[in-house]
Amino acid sequence: MDRIPILKMGHFLLVTIQVDLYDRLAMDLEADLVKMVSITGAKAVLIDISAVSIVDSFMGRIIGNIASMSKLLDAETVVVGMQPAVAITLVELGLELPGVHTALNVEKGMALLSSLIIIDEETEEEEDDDTALS
Amino acid sequence: MTILPLAKDTLKVYKEQDVILFRNRVKEHAVKIKMGLVNQTKLITAASELVRNMLRYGGGGETVVEVVTRGRDNGIRLTFKDQGPGIPDIAKAMMDGYSTGKSLGLGLPGAKRLVNEFNIKSEAGKGTTVTIIKWANG
Numbered sequence: 012m013d014r015i016p017i018l019k020m021g022h023f024l025l026v027t028i029q030v031d032l033y034d035r036l037a038m039d040l041e042a043d044l045v046k047m048v049s050i051t052g053a054k055a056v057l058i059d060i061s062a063v064s065i066v067d068s069f070m071g072r073i074i075g076n077i078a079s080m081s082k083l084l085d086a087e088t089v090v091v092g093m094q095p096a097v098a099i100t101l102v103e104l105g106l107e108l109p110g111v112h113t114a115l116n117v118e119k120g121m122a123l124l125s126s127l128i129i130i131d132e133e134t135e136e137e138e139d140d141d142t143a144l145s
Numbered sequence: 146m147t148i149l150p151l152a153k154d155t156l157k158v159y160k161e162q163d164v165i166l167f168r169n170r171v172k173e174h175a176v177k178i179k180m181g182l183v184n185q186t187k188l189i190t191a192a193s194e195l196v197r198n199m200l201r202y203g204g205g206g207e208t209v210v211e212v213v214t215r216g217r218d219n220g221i222r223l224t225f226k227d228q229g230p231g232i233p234d235i236a237k238a239m240m241d242g243y244s245t246g247k248s249l250g251l252g253l254p255g256a257k258r259l260v261n262e263f264n265i266k267s268e269a270g271k272g273t274t275v276t277i278i279k280w281a282n283g
Contacts, residue, residue, distance in 0.1 A: 031168065033161040034197065064186065065168065067193040068251040096186035104190065104255040105241060 015040045017047050022054040022128060023121070024086075029062045037073045045080045055124040056081050059117055061092025071106040078111040087112060087127045091120035148278070150222070152212040159205035164196050170210055171223065178212055178219040180281040188221060188279040191256035195225045195275050198252050202245075203227025203273055213278065220261070220280035228272040235267055 013036055018025040024047055026040070044056060056077065060066070066074075078088040089112040101108075112127070114120035154174070156167050171192050175185045199206050206227030213222045232238045239257065244250035257263040262278040 031165055033164055035161055065189050065193055067190050067197070068255055069193075069197060094186075096183045099183055100186045100190045100259065103187065103258050105251055105258065106255070 014043070017043060019047070019051055019053065023124065024048065024051065024053045024056045025059070026057070027059040027062070031063070031065065032070060034069055037070055041073050041077055041080075044077055045084070048081050048084045048086045054086050054128040056086055056088045057117065057120050057124060058088065058090050059092045059120075060090060060097075061094070061116075063097065064094065066093075066097050066101060066106075068104060068106055071101065071104075071108060074111060075108055078108070082110065087124060089114055089120045089124050091115065091117050146215040148213050148215045148222070150211045150213050151219075154210040156208045156210065157205070158196055158200060158208055161200070163205075164193070164200070167196055167208055167210075168193060171221065174210055174212055175221055175279075175281075178221070178281050180221070180279070184279060184281065184283065187259040188223075188277075191259040191277060191279070192223055194252040194256040195223070195277070199225045199227045199229075199273075199275075202232075203229030206272070218280050218282065220278050220283065222276065222278045225275045226272065227274075231269045231271060231273055232265075232267040233269060235265055239265075 015026060015028060015036065024044065026044065047053065048056065058074070074090060081088045091114045093113065112123060114123050154170060156170060158164060158167055168189055171189055172185065175188060196208065204227065206225065209224040211222040213220050237243055239254050241254045242250040256277065260277040260279045261283040264276040265273065267273040
């Protein structure tokens with residue numbers, strides 16, 4: 012069975028989608044990601060879709076779902092690398108992605124996520140911060 | 146102006162993996178008539194929505210990919226034909242945000258916005274046929 016790999020890096024979960032998704036694969040990714048956020052206690056999810064040539068309403072809904080479910084588990088989601096033609100198509104399709112952060116590329120996405128979760132960490136307890144950094 | 150078919154390709158779609166094959170076939174034909182990337186993306190996205198509807202609500206069916214021409218304009222015509230239960234109220238199904246499934250209800254109206262010509266026929270108990278055309282420079 013096909014599976015999209017999810018990489019953990021510190022507080023981040025990284026997903027690079029390199030194949031065209033069919034619906035089952037997208038639904039599996041949604042379930043796997045939410046499970047991974049819960050298991051690892053990740054604070055941020057970065058999804059790279061630079062190799063994806065088509066985002067239709069189903070795929071858009073999955074991305075939206077991932078963002079809202081992660082939010083409930085206290086993790087932010089950023090989608091990076093959307094192709095211009097995909098952005099044009101999404102707008103015409105009438106699909107908005109509320110609650111989903113976007114960035115131009117992986118680098119900018121990581122920077123955005125870092126800024127989002129630093130605010131969180133400041134409000135955390137001291138000892139929690141120490142363990143996170145060690 | 147009359148629309149003439151130049152090439153024709155028929156593909157059966159009965160499971161999800163067939164969808165990827167179908168999308169690739171559409172892409173091949175679109176590239177062959179030098180359709181721009183944005184129009185290609187719009188066409189394949191619309192095709193993706195319609196083929197999913199066909200699978201989910203019609204139990205799969207037959208798709209036809211055609212290269213068509215009207216004078217100097219070339220385009221791609223796609224036909225989606227299923228033998229499912231049919232759509233009881235097409236006007237309602239064409240409204241944004243209406244869905245009998247758990248989707249966003251953007252499939253049919255969204256697909257219509259992405260292409261140049263959109264035609265839908267449905268008969269209760271006999272199935273649904275959707276035909277779309279995207280012109281290379283449309």
